[in-house]
Amino acid sequence: MQSLIPVFIDITEWNKIPYSSTGGTRAKNIYVFPKDEKEYFFKGSKKLPDGTFKYPTEFWSEIVASKVGQMLGFNLLNYEIGYDVNDEQQIGCLSKSMVEHTENKLSEGVDFLRGFDSSYNPKKDEKRYTLEFIKKALTYFELSDFLPHFIEMLIFDAIIGNSDRHQENWGFISKFRETIREIDKEITNTRGFFARIEPKLRKFLTKNALKQREIQELKNTAPNKILLKTQSQIVETVFSPIYDSGCCLGRELEDKRIKLMLKDSQMIEAFIKRGRSEIRWNAGSKPKHFDFLNDISQEYPEVFKKVLEKIKSNFDKEKLRQLIDNIDVNLPLELKRFSLTNNRKLLMHKLVTLRIEKLFEFT
DSSP, X not given: OGGGSOOEXXXXXXXEOTTOOOOSSSOEEEEEETTTTEEEEEEXXXXXXXXXXXXXXXXXXXXXXXXXXXXXXXXXXXXXXXXXXXXXXXXXXXXXXXXXXXXXXXXEHHHHXXXXXXXXXXXXXXXXXXXXXXXXXXXXXXXXXXXXXHHXXXXXXXXXXXXXXXXXXXXXXXXXXXXXXXXXXXXXXXXXXXXXXXXXXXXXXXXXXXXXXXXXXXXXOOOOHHHXXXXXXXXXXXXXXXXXXXXXXXXXXXHHHHHHHHTOHHHHHHHHXXXXXXXXXXXXXXXXXXXXXXXXXXXXXXXXXXXXXXXXXXXXXXXXXXXXXXXXXXXXXGGGGGSOOHHHHHHHHHHHHHHHHHHHTTO
């Protein structure tokens, strides 16, 4: 349990990359740890036109979701507590870049959806953002074996009540570096001129694909269909850890509302029932989380059962309480003003517990 408690990291003296806003709904900047030159993402809350910050505790929701997910056995990107005295928000969540080497690349879900169907416009075609559409895109790019990982992510979203799993909040990591190294080993261990032709061709195609990715990054353009297809066919690819899950755990609720909810179980139940998934089952309105899971459990029973078994083996209500209660314990005394209130922690525990209990009703 102690290993899941977030650590406090002062990044004030780290190298902040200028003008490194990476998009999304919240303020986000890149910091480089001087000792090893590794990149980290520091995120706070979205700044509004009037200068205030929307959902000031949202970064805590990101951290709690990360730690709860890890406790339950999900593959979550790890978030810690970041602090920069010179940043206007000072406190936020800090995560190490998922891409460990510059040669490796993250391709977001939107790249594959638009690569599969160039007419798809995420802003205008919200109703087309369905599990079936995603499945077709993954199949086209020969990535359908990762569908169970995607479904697992959707189940996790239901546990935390995440309402914002949009096309840029999931993706695949192409391991160019590892692929090239493995091909080099293969070439070294292969005897005969003709036997080496095929691995040498694969290496050429892999390096060419990497070069094209680097060119597109310089131009700030998304990878095209042909490049994505090449990547998925010849480059070692993995489904990314689950990331950007901060729109959850009642992060939008004000303290007064939370106080009322803790006195009224029906209010909490109604809040849980209202939760909706960003991804749809069929073209139409966003489905409620547990209606969506019901459809998934019918269509993919084996995957669903396997994920539930993992959750059951890891879920412990008391350990969950201890984790959430101590989520901010490592804040220095002078920064305790950034702590979560006890009521918000209690609500987070109730929401996760009740949602997991609802999930277990499917068995």
